Amino acid sequence: MRAVPALQEVIRDGIPDRGMPRVRRLTANELNQLVAYVRSLGRTTSPATRGNEERGRAIYEKSGCASCHIIGGQGGSFGPDLTEIGMSRGAAYLRQALLGPAEALPRGTSPVPGRGFAEYLPVRIVTADGREIRGVRINEDPFTIQVRDAGNRLHSFRKSDLKDLDKEFGKSLMPGFRGRITDVEVEDLVAYLSGLRGVR
Numbered sequence: 001m002r003a004v005p006a007l008q009e010v011i012r013d014g015i016p017d018r019g020m021p022r023v024r025r026l027t028a029n030e031l032n033q034l035v036a037y038v039r040s041l042g043r044t045t046s047p048a049t050r051g052n053e054e055r056g057r058a059i060y061e062k063s064g065c066a067s068c069h070i071i072g073g074q075g076g077s078f079g080p081d082l083t084e085i086g087m088s089r090g091a092a093y094l095r096q097a098l099l100g101p102a103e104a105l106p107r108g109t110s111p112v113p114g115r116g117f118a119e120y121l122p123v124r125i126v127t128a129d130g131r132e133i134r135g136v137r138i139n140e141d142p143f144t145i146q147v148r149d150a151g152n153r154l155h156s157f158r159k160s161d162l163k164d165l166d167k168e169f170g171k172s173l174m175p176g177f178r179g180r181i182t183d184v185e186v187e188d189l190v191a192y193l194s195g196l197r198g199v200r
Contacts, residue, residue, distance in 0.1 A: 056192025101172035
């Protein structure tokens with residue numbers, strides 16, 4: 001795996017043009033320990049839930065979650081890829097995201113450095129000719145915006161060409177499970193998602 005040698009190199013040599021100094025006074029063993037610690041920061045501890053993983057998988061499949069989410073290369077790409085969600089999100093976050101998705105929009109989970117804005121933000125666009133497009137923001141700069149619609153089509157617009165651009169902060173296109181499934185089923189679904197830690 002290339003990730004560990006690359007991280008060792010960054011720690012050992014730094015990133016001078018970004019202001020990160022190099023660290024040269026570590027033994028090979030200390031460097032390996034530091035790499036292991038840094039990598040652990042992105043992981044959660046073992047799943048903290050009372051649910052049943054197998055029942056949670058059945059709820060995931062029955063609820064049609066795969067129409068928007070990918071697990072292990074299978075499913076839709078409208079929402080976040082969940083293949084490793086159990087490594088990056090704890091049970092409390094997952095529970096909140098299931099019950100009230102708009103209350104827990106992810107920030108900066110994209111591998112693109114410096115994104116930092118709320119991802120999967122719903123937007124409504126009206127073009128100069130009156131066409132309406134609804135979807136989630138994929139990228140944005142001061143002059144353009146890129147949006148993915150529910151049909152998985154990517155749209156790119158110059159903002160100056162639009163009649164209307166509404167960013168729907170505080171909303172999510174994911175339907176919440178609050179009131180739709182029981183508390184036990186929520187815990188089962190959280191257990192399933194917490195167990196997703198990459199393709200085994």
